[in-house]
Amino acid sequence: MKLPQFDYQAPQTIAEAIELLAKYEDDASVLAGGQSLIPLLALRLARPAVLIDINGVSDLAGLSLAHGQVTIGTLTREYRAEESDVVADRLPLLAAALPLIGHAAIRSRGTVGGSLAHGDPAAELPAVALALDATFVVRGATGERIIKAPDWFEGYLTTARRPDELLIEVRFPAAGPGTGASFVEVARRHGDFAIVGLATSLTLADGRISDARLALAGVSDVPVRAAEAEDVLIGEQPSAALFGEAARRATAGLDPPADLHGSADYRTKIAATLIRRGLRGAADNASERQANG
Numbered sequence: 316m317k318l319p320q321f322d323y324q325a326p327q328t329i330a331e332a333i334e335l336l337a338k339y340e341d342d343a344s345v346l347a348g349g350q351s352l353i354p355l356l357a358l359r360l361a362r363p364a365v366l367i368d369i370n371g372v373s374d375l376a377g378l379s380l381a382h383g384q385v386t387i388g389t390l391t392r393e394y395r396a397e398e399s400d401v402v403a404d405r406l407p408l409l410a411a412a413l414p415l416i417g418h419a420a421i422r423s424r425g426t427v428g429g430s431l432a433h434g435d436p437a438a439e440l441p442a443v444a445l446a447l448d449a450t451f452v453v454r455g456a457t458g459e460r461i462i463k464a465p466d467w468f469e470g471y472l473t474t475a476r477r478p479d480e481l482l483i484e485v486r487f488p489a490a491g492p493g494t495g496a497s498f499v500e501v502a503r504r505h506g507d508f509a510i511v512g513l514a515t516s517l518t519l520a521d522g523r524i525s526d527a528r529l530a531l532a533g534v535s536d537v538p539v540r541a542a543e544a545e546d547v548l549i550g551e552q553p554s555a556a557l558f559g560e561a562a563r564r565a566t567a568g569l570d571p572p573a574d575l576h577g578s579a580d581y582r583t584k585i586a587a588t589l590i591r592r593g594l595r596g597a598a599d600n601a602s603e604r605q606a607n608g
């Protein structure tokens with residue numbers, strides 16, 4: 316399907332991009348990898364008057380580790396993050412999630428910031444960002460704002476970013492060797508968006524769980540932190556019985572949406588299975604990472 320007509324702007328610097336956003340605000344859409352925006356345009360679900368293509372703004376791409384944080388520039392392609400040694404060593408949860416996003420061709424264009432700015436509640440990266448309490452840095456004509464993940468996801472495809480602001484980078488706390496992770500999901504086919512997905516990060520100290528972070532995708536209009544499960548896990552030794560109890564607690568109050576892919580009850584049952592499976596995977600991963608130092 317042909318795209319609707321729009322004006323096209325291609326800034327080369329962050330300052331130029333922000334100037335354009337301040338000028339056009341709601342009339343503009345930022346174009347990053349285009350893997351979500353272009354389908355929205357083709358289906359006429361978005362009709363921006365202007366596209367601000369940030370692909371020429373090289374300062375927006377890159378990945379670095381400093382002061383216990385991994386900072387990922389918004390324009391960093393998903394495949395670049397997937398190939399990064401820093402991500403493999405210090406962000407095991409992101410490393411587990413990235414290969415599940417669509418297919419290689421999509422990840423070669425799609426950007427980390429694009430997925431998080433889009434804010435699809437069934438997508439992998441929003442659940443990862445919520446589980447890890449990531450920090451979002453946005454900049455507009457009036458300055459910079461720092462937004463924590465729980466405040467970033469406001470509703471279905473809606474984030475705390477204002478129309479005149481550009482997402483600049485996302486900061487994740489770097490994991491130590493005692494932290495392991497898993498991303499598990501049920502999708503109709505490999506590469507499809509998850510019906511339900513689960514991001515899990517577990518830290519083990521002296522054989523007990525000292526930190527637990529779980530976030531579900533596909534169960535609400537935003538990713539959802541499974542705080543009840545986390546409370547059950549802290550201070551305990553990993554076991555099948557403990558993981559079963561965490562799954563029971565986390566799903567007791569869940570009220571997922573029903574659609575043609577599954578009823579609310581089906582999604583709740585998948586979530587319980589994924590929590591048991593995800594916790595086992597994350598605990599095994601933590602033990603392996605500890606053993607490898």
Ligand SMILES: Cc1cc2nc3c(=O)[nH]c(=O)nc-3n(C[C@H](O)[C@H](O)[C@H](O)COP(=O)(O)OP(=O)(O)OC[C@H]3O[C@@H](n4cnc5c(N)ncnc54)[C@H](O)[C@@H]3O)c2cc1C
Pocket residue numbers: 344345346347348349350351352353354369389390415416417418421424425426427428429430432433437438439440476480481482483506507508509
């Ligand atoms: C066939 C197919 C399958 C897919 N499967 C999956 C999947 O399984 N899981 C998954 O998570 N995703 C999936 N995706 C989406 C993919 O991950 C996208 O790459 C991602 O959602 C958006 O990233 P993008 O860089 O392409 O952003 P774009 O499409 O360019 O932009 C997405 C939105 O974010 C805004 N935006 C982008 N960057 C910024 C910025 N710096 N500041 C402010 N606003 C910004 C845009 O204006 C737009 O509203 C799939 C896509 C396709 C086409």
